Amino acid sequence: xxxxxxxxxxxxxxxxxxxxxxxxxxxxxxxxxxxxxxxxxxxxxxxxxxxxxxxxxxxxxxxxxxxxxxxxxxxxxxxxxxxxxxxxxxxxxxxxxxxxxxxxxxxxxxxxxxxxxxxxxxxxxxxxxxxxxxxxxxxxxxxxxxxxxxxxxxxxxxxxxxxxxxxxxxxxxxxxxxxxxxxxxxxxxxxxxxxxxxxxxxxxxxxxxxxxxxxxxxxxxxxxxxxxxxxxxxxxxxxxxxxxxxxxxxxxxxxxxxxxxxxxxxxxxxxxxxxxxxxxxxxxxxxxxxxxxxxx
Numbered sequence: 001x002x003x004x005x006x007x008x009x010x011x012x013x014x015x016x017x018x019x020x021x022x023x024x025x026x027x028x029x030x031x032x033x034x035x036x037x038x039x040x041x042x043x044x045x046x047x048x049x050x051x052x053x054x055x056x057x058x059x060x061x062x063x064x065x066x067x068x069x070x071x072x073x074x075x076x077x078x079x080x081x082x083x084x085x086x087x088x089x090x091x092x093x094x095x096x097x098x099x100x101x102x103x104x105x106x107x108x109x110x111x112x113x114x115x116x117x118x119x120x121x122x123x124x125x126x127x128x129x130x131x132x133x134x135x136x137x138x139x140x141x142x143x144x145x146x147x148x149x150x151x152x153x154x155x156x157x158x159x160x161x162x163x164x165x166x167x168x169x170x171x172x173x174x175x176x177x178x179x180x181x182x183x184x185x186x187x188x189x190x191x192x193x194x195x196x197x198x199x200x201x202x203x204x205x206x207x208x209x210x211x212x213x214x215x216x217x218x219x220x221x222x223x224x225x226x227x228x229x230x231x232x233x234x235x236x237x238x239x240x241x242x243x244x245x246x247x248x249x250x251x252x253x254x255x256x257x258x259x260x261x262x263x264x265x266x267x268x269x270x271x272x273x274x275x276x277x278x279x280x281x282x283x284x285x286x287x288x289x290x291x292x293x294x295x296x
Contacts, residue, residue: 001034004041004053010279014261016054016094016218019084023059025077035087048089054147054218054261055088057081057095063131064098064124064158071131074098078146079135085144092217092261094147094181097159097168098131100124104155110229111153111191113161122167124158129171136174147217149181152189152226152233160190160231166211179217182207183265184224184251185236188243191229195244204250219251219262221285237266238281245288252289 007015020027042048061078065071078095085093100120112118117125132146148168153160169178187194187203194200207213223241226232239245251257264281271277 001038001041004038004045004047008045010276012278012282014052014054014263016056016261016263016265017090018058019055019081019088019090020058022056025058025060025073027080030084030087038088042089051091051217051259051261053088053090054092054094054263055081055085055090057093059096061095062098062101063095063128064100066101066123066127071127075131075134078131079138082135082139082142082144082146086139086142091143092145092147092179092181094149094218094220096151096157097148097164098124098128099156100127100158101156108231111160111231113163113191117161117163117167121158121164124156125164125167126171128158128168132168132172132178133174136172136177142177145177145179145217147179147181149220150183150186150190152186152231153191154231154233160186162192162207162210169211169215179215180211181218181220182216182251183220183222184243184247185220185222185241185265186233188224188228188241188247189226189230189232189234193228194247194250195228195242197246197250200244200246200250204254213256216257216260219257219260220265221248221251221262221281222265235266237277238284248285249288252285253291 003015003017058077061074063074148165151157151159158164165180169175172178192203194203222235223238223243225234225236225241227242269277
C-alpha cells in the first residue's frame with residue numbers, strides 16, 4: 001500500500017511492488033481487508049484495470065532447475081505469485097527466467113549472444129517452458145502475464161541472450177500469457193551495446209527479430225556500473241554508468257513504448273541537495289522524452 005501512496009505523492013505514473021517477502025518460501029495469505037483497501041486505492045488513483053502496477057516475483061524461484069524437488073517448489077511459489085497478482089489486479093509479474101545450474105562459465109568469460117545456444121542451456125530453457133505450462137494449466141483463465149526478464153548471464157543464469165526469451169515464448173502452450181521485461185543494465189552487462197543511437201537502434205532490431213518488441217510489457221531503467229559484457233549486475237543512477245544516454249533515449253523517444261511501464265530499480269537515497277534520487281532520475285528521463293517531441 002505504501003508503494004501506491006509514494007507513487008501518487010511523487011507524481012509517478014507506474015510502480016513495481018513485491019506482493020510478499022521476496023526471500024522467503026512461505027508467506028501468509030493475503031488478508032481480505034487489505035486486498036479491498038488496495039483495490040479501492042487503485043480505483044482512486046485511476047489505476048484499476050490498467051497496466052500501471054507491476055509485481056516482481058520471488059528471488060527464490062528457479063524454473064530452470066534440473067533438481068525435480070527444487071523445480072516443484074519453484075513452480076508452487078511462482079503459481080502463488082501469479083495468484084496474488086490476480087487478487088490484486090496486477091497485470092504483469094516480472095520473473096527471472098532461471099538458472100540451469102551445473103558448471104558455470106569462467107568469471108570474465110563473455111556471453112555468446114551470436115553463436116549456437118549450448119545444449120545445457122537448451123535443456124534449462126525447456127524446463128522453463130514445462131514449468132510455465134504446468135502453472136498455466138493449474139491457473140486456467142488467469143489474466144496476469146509473466147514477464148521474463150533479460151539478465152546479465154552471471155553464473156548459469158539464462159535470459160542474457162534475447163534468443164532465450166524468444167525460444168521460451170515460442171514453445172509455451174499459451175504464449176499470450178508470456179511477455180518480457182527489458183532491463184537496460186542487464187542487457188548492457190550481458191553484452192548488448194546501446195552506447196550510441198545507431199547501436200541502440202540495432203539492439204532493438206535484434207530484440208525484435210529474436211523475441212519481438214511487441215511482447216515487451218515492462219522496462220527496468222537502470223544504468224550499469226559494469227562495462228558492456230561484464231556480466232556484472234550492479235545498478236547505478238541514470239547517466240552515471242556505461243549504458244549511455246542513447247540507451248534510454250532510444251526507448252523513451254520511441255512511440256511504440258510510450259504506454260509501457262518504465263520502472264527504476266536504482267538506490268533510493270537523497271543527493272547532496274536533499275533531492276530524492278528517484279525524482280532526479282525521473283526528471284532526466286522525462287526531459288529526454290520532451291526533447292524528442294520538440295524536434296518533431
